[in-house]
Each structure stands twice: as structure tokens, then as C-alpha cells.
Amino acid sequence: MTVSRRGVLRGAAVAAVGAAGTAAGVRAATADEPAAATQREPVELTWWGNHAWQIRSGESVVLTDPWLTRFVTGTYTPEGADETTRIVSKPSVIDKYVTKADAILVHHGHYDHLPDVPYVARRTKATVLGNETHLNLLRAMRAPGDQLTQVVGGEYLPFKGFTVEVFRSLHSCGGERHQFAFPGTRPAVVPPKPRTIADLVEGGTLAYVLTIGGLRILSLSTAGFDPVALKDLEVDVVLAAPGGEPGVTDRLLKTIKPVPLVIATHWDDFDKPLDEPAEDWGGLAKLQASVLATGAEFRKVEHLESITL
Ligand SMILES: [Zn+2]
Numbered sequence: 156m157t158v159s160r161r162g163v164l165r166g167a168a169v170a171a172v173g174a175a176g177t178a179a180g181v182r183a184a185t186a187d188e189p190a191a192a193t194q195r196e197p198v199e200l201t202w203w204g205n206h207a208w209q210i211r212s213g214e215s216v217v218l219t220d221p222w223l224t225r226f227v228t229g230t231y232t233p234e235g236a237d238e239t240t241r242i243v244s245k246p247s248v249i250d251k252y253v254t255k256a257d258a259i260l261v262h263h264g265h266y267d268h269l270p271d272v273p274y275v276a277r278r279t280k281a282t283v284l285g286n287e288t289h290l291n292l293l294r295a296m297r298a299p300g301d302q303l304t305q306v307v308g309g310e311y312l313p314f315k316g317f318t319v320e321v322f323r324s325l326h327s328c329g330g331e332r333h334q335f336a337f338p339g340t341r342p343a344v345v346p347p348k349p350r351t352i353a354d355l356v357e358g359g360t361l362a363y364v365l366t367i368g369g370l371r372i373l374s375l376s377t378a379g380f381d382p383v384a385l386k387d388l389e390v391d392v393v394l395a396a397p398g399g400e401p402g403v404t405d406r407l408l409k410t411i412k413p414v415p416l417v418i419a420t421h422w423d424d425f426d427k428p429l430d431e432p433a434e435d436w437g438g439l440a441k442l443q444a445s446v447l448a449t450g451a452e453f454r455k456v457e458h459l460e461s462i463t464l
């Protein structure tokens with residue numbers, strides 16, 4: 156397509172609500188639907204490495220898996236992650252970046268997603284969405300209990316300024332036995348306080364569609380996905396992670412309706428500092444090829460870079 160990205164996105168946003176756009180690209184709301192559901196406003200996405208995104212439109216701010224402390228784990232070395240690595244969360248690092256949040260979307264329980272959520276939640280008073288295991292792990296790490304909202308997939312949750320749809324998802328896996336690190340769940344009771352990265356089990360994986368500023372963003376924290384949950388989903392943007400089983404991203408992009416823009420997530424070696432340029436752990440080229448093969452635009456942003464859509 157030769158139209159600008161703005162045009163593509165605007166067209167997709169209009170298509171997503173099922174009607175032709177006006178000259179301004181914004182469809183007038185009819186009497187029985189709220190104007191907020193159809194108007195396009197600028198949406199700013201800022202990447203804090205791994206799957207930590209700040210997504211802002213107007214006064215609304217939503218964070219995905221806000222993990223900013225980053226400690227050395229060995230994850231992307233030939234030896235793999237040292238499972239005795241202690242979990243640390245550093246307010247002095249987090250405070251440099253996190254200023255405000257209305258909601259925090261927890262995608263799974265692993266050490267590169269969860270450890271900073273308790274502090275960020277306490278500081279921002281944001282509502283934290285996660286499944287039973289994620290929330291039990293967060294309780295064990297002293298997250299504020301009254302801000303935790305349990306979800307399983309299937310929810311449609313309107314907030315002031317944005318909506319969140321929750322979907323069942325799957326963690327990516329690999330190798331001859333199709334495994335991933337630290338599987339397991341922590342249902343029913345709050346476990347002992349997690350001390351090492353092995354204590355933060357995956358706990359099930361969720362995907363989210365955030366609709367903010369009229370833009371529909373599918374947020375995936377790993378290359379895995381549930382093909383039943385996402386069948387024929389219509390969104391404007393996908394945050395997609397490299398890795399996983401061969402062809403998994405090709406299958407994802409065939410499962411959902413054609414999407415105009417895919418932004419790479421979780422592609423950096425998170426043992427390296429956030430305030431230096433992101434280092435590709437080796438999955439980016441394959442992800443890009445899968446995206447470009449569908450005719451979608453592929454973008455990667457740098458550590459701490461913001462883009463406005
Ligand atoms: Zn993970």
C-alpha cells in the first residue's frame with residue numbers, strides 16, 4: 156500500500172468499528188453509541204525494554220508488564236538463566252520513568268515481567284489486572300491488595316478513557332520438548348515471598364486488547380498465543396515478540412484479521428542496561444520477515460523511545 160501509515164491506521168480504526176470514515180477520518184457517533192468509542196486521538200507508546208510499555212492518550216496511561224529494574228540473569232547466554240538469581244526491585248530506577256498509571260496489564264508471572272509491579276502499583280494507585288497466580292505472586296511481594304483485579308480471559312472492562320479486553324493466551328515454548336522456563340501456578344493461597352527468579356512461575360499467560368484514543372492495540376508478551384481466543388480479532392496494532400516455535404508468528408498473523416502495523420516487543424537482551432541502545436538477542440530478523448510477508452508495516456523502537464500513532 157502506498158498510503159501513509161497514519162492513513163492506514165486511520166482506515167483500520169474505522170474499519171474496526173465497521174463504518175466508513177468521514178473526511179477527517181473520524182466517524183460521527185450515532186445516538187446509541189458513545190463518541191469516545193470512535194474518535195481517534197494521538198496515542199503515544201514508550202518502550203522501556205522487554206515487554207514494558209507506557210501507552211498514553213490524553214490523560215490516560217496504561218502500562219504493560221512494567222519491569223524497569225533489570226538485573227543480570229544470564230537468560231540470553233549459552234548457559235541460560237541462573238535460577239538462583241535474586242529478585243530485586245529498585246525504586247530509584249523505576250522513579251526515573253514511571254510517573255502515572257491508571258492500569259497495569261500483567262501478561263504472565265515471569266521474572267522479567269512481574270517484579271516491579273508491586274512498587275509501581277503502590278506508587279501510581281493503578282488497577283492491576285492479572286490471573287489468580289499472578290495476583291497471588293503479587294500479594295506475596297506485598298502489592299496493594301485492593302488494587303488487584305482478577306481476570307481469566309473473556310472480560311471487557313471499560314475504564315475512564317480506555318477499555319481493556321482480556322484474552323486467554325499461551326507462553327511461547329521451544330526445543331525438542333516444547334518447554335518454557337519456570338512453568339507452574341500458585342492458586343488458592345499466597346505463596347512465600349518470591350526470592351529468586353525460579354520462584355516467579357509463569358502462572359498462565361494472558362493477552363490484552365487495549366482500546367485507547369480510538370486505537371486498538373493487541374499486546375502479546377511472548378510469541379505464543381491462543382488461536383481460538385484470537386480468531387478473526389480486528390486490531391490496528393500488534394505488539395509482537397520474537398522467538399517461540401517455528402512459524403508461530405506466521406500463524407498468529409493468519410489467525411487475526413490483517414493488521415496494518417506490528418511493533419516488535421521483548422526483542423532486547425534485558426541483561427543489558429535500559430539507558431543504552433537495545434541489543435537484539437537474535438530473534439528480530441525472523442519476526443520482521445514474518446510481518447513483512449503479510450504486507451504489514453514492521454517497526455521497532457529503541458529503549459526509552461516514544462512513537463505517536
Ligand atoms: Zn516469560
